[in-house]
Amino acid sequence: MEQDFAQLAAQYTAAGLSMYLSLQAPWLGDGLTPGEICRFTPHLTSPSEADRHTCSICISAILASEWARTLDCGHTFHLQCLDPWLTRQDMCPNCKRSMRSSALEQPLLPPAES
Ligand SMILES: [Zn+2]
Numbered sequence: 248m249e250q251d252f253a254q255l256a257a258q259y260t261a262a263g264l265s266m267y268l269s270l271q272a273p274w275l276g277d278g279l280t281p282g283e284i285c286r287f288t289p290h291l292t293s294p295s296e297a298d299r300h301t302c303s304i305c306i307s308a309i310l311a312s313e314w315a316r317t318l319d320c321g322h323t324f325h326l327q328c329l330d331p332w333l334t335r336q337d338m339c340p341n342c343k344r345s346m347r348s349s350a351l352e353q354p355l356l357p358p359a360e361s
């Protein structure tokens with residue numbers, strides 16, 4: 248697990264982010280794990296994308312060539328705003344949908360045997 252996190256953190260290209268996440272320890276328990284956060288691949292915003300999104304965490308426009316993550320619900324936030332948020336909360340700041348991977352899969356419970 249320790250090693251998985253190191254591997255995932257190595258995929259970050261935004262300077263200082265993995266260091267930032269490592270400073271979040273001890274994990275608060277209510278948010279997503281680094282592995283779950285890493286499901287939302289960071290990307291550099293393109294000029295056309297930049298005009299369409301406002302980061303509702305810092306209430307600022309997301310400019311071109313800023314690092315951002317887009318959640319499953321389609322909302323986009325600055326990487327440096329979203330990551331600390333998701334370590335504390337498991338939901339999208341905009342639409343409050345849970346971003347836990349388990350919440351997306353929702354397997355049907357097998358009938359009880361006893
Ligand atoms: Zn922001």
Ligand SMILES: [Zn+2]
Pocket residue numbers: 318320321322339340341342343344
């Ligand atoms: Zn959302």
